[in-house]
Amino acid sequence: MARIAVMGAGAVGCYYGAMLAQAGEEVVLIGRPALAEAVARHGLIIERASGREVVHLPVASDPAAVAEAEIVLFCVKSQDTEVAGRQIATHLATDAVVLSLQNGVGNAERLAEVLGRAVIPAVVYVAVGMAQPGHLRHHGRGDLVLGNAPQGAALAKRFAAAGIPTEVSAGAETALWVKLTINCAWNAISALTQQPYGRILAEQGAEGLVMGLVAECRAVAAASGVTLPEGLEADVRRIAGTMAGQMSSTAQDMARGRATEIGFLNGEIVRRAEVLGISVPLNAAMTVLVRLAEARQD
Incomplete structure (x- = not known):
């Protein structure tokens, strides 16, 4: 099974999932059926100022795909936090580390309440958009700031190795x-x-x-x-x-x-x-x- 699962793989989730997959991490994207179909057929297309790349990685539409993942990047829309949290709650590995890569404030706390475990808040600085399912446009940046957590330093090192500048900050x-x-x-x-x-x-x-x-x-x-x-x-x-x-x-x-x-x-x-x-x-x-x-x- 994949070591990293991206729950709610829209533009943000696809970007970070692709970066990690390109660095050799085992990644599964969990998103809409249209995304799964497009990536299965053509791969995940990433369009940058420097050119176009295609990343081949597994995509699922079933939240149960988080099972056995070491790290879960939770990227759903804020309004879907509780529903999506309940969908993955029973499938999470006991020691899985969950990060909230969401807009707004308070999402990590809301998700932690649903999951009954700690969730690390992450501040996302990336300009991306989906041209269509399976076709990602990256306009700039891509760094993360993680809230303080025991796993923070190890996560930051792992993400940095994938070309994702990451810092751990008490000021998250x-x-x-x-x-x-x-x-x-x-x-x-x-x-x-x-x-x-x-x-x-x-x-x-x-x-x-x-x-x-x-x-x-x-x-x-x-x-x-x-x-x-x-x-x-x-x-x-x-x-x-x-x-x-x-x-x-x-x-x-x-x-x-x-x-x-x-x-x-x-x-x-x-x-x-x-x-x-x-x-x-x-x-x-x-x-x-x-x-x-x-x-x-x-």
């Missing part, structure tokens, strides 16, 4: 909040307009909207006991240059008619703000507008 929770804030700043706007980051920032008034979203996230983070770094606003602006042509994952989901993670991005800020008594009108508006757009597609 803050890093998750930083990523959440960046997603809240860009994802919904990109989804609603179907525009890339560079085009959004070029629009008059857009920068004020983006920075307003960041300010609300910063206030909620602070009230939650998390201090976001001083340079975050500059990093958010910089994305419009370094990833000018990139669309958000929320925009990609909406373009494909799939449910988005908006409830665990801007919606998470809204939920926490309500508990804390903080006003976050911009994040609330983004959440409502994306949900209305999703309802129109339904």
Whole structure:
């Protein structure tokens, strides 16, 4: 059996699974039947700026394929955490190490509650998308930050050997909040307009909207006991240059008619703000507008 299982192999899961497989690790991807069919027929196609590669590796659509895996990369959408967690719970090896490679904050804790075991949170920094089932486009980066865990150093070494820069950090929770804030700043706007980051920032008034979203996230983070770094606003602006042509994952989901993670991005800020008594009108508006757009597609 495969030593590493990727549960919920979309763009992120396929990327890391392919990197590990290319390094000689035994990997199985667990995803939709369309992915399994495409990879069985043509292999997993990875398109990079440097060219195209094809990786051949097993793909399953049955969550039971996690059985006997030493490491499980849990990459499902945030809204599917509990359901997918229950699907794999009875199949996990006793000593399997589970990592949550998901957007948002709190997913590792939610998954740990379902599984009845510790889950290591991982902050994912990679720009990838699926052109179609079995065809992955990599736009940049690919590094991970893992939360503190006894297995952390060994995992980081193993991933680094596969070309995945990985660090273990006590600041992983803050890093998750930083990523959440960046997603809240860009994802919904990109989804609603179907525009890339560079085009959004070029629009008059857009920068004020983006920075307003960041300010609300910063206030909620602070009230939650998390201090976001001083340079975050500059990093958010910089994305419009370094990833000018990139669309958000929320925009990609909406373009494909799939449910988005908006409830665990801007919606998470809204939920926490309500508990804390903080006003976050911009994040609330983004959440409502994306949900209305999703309802129109339904």
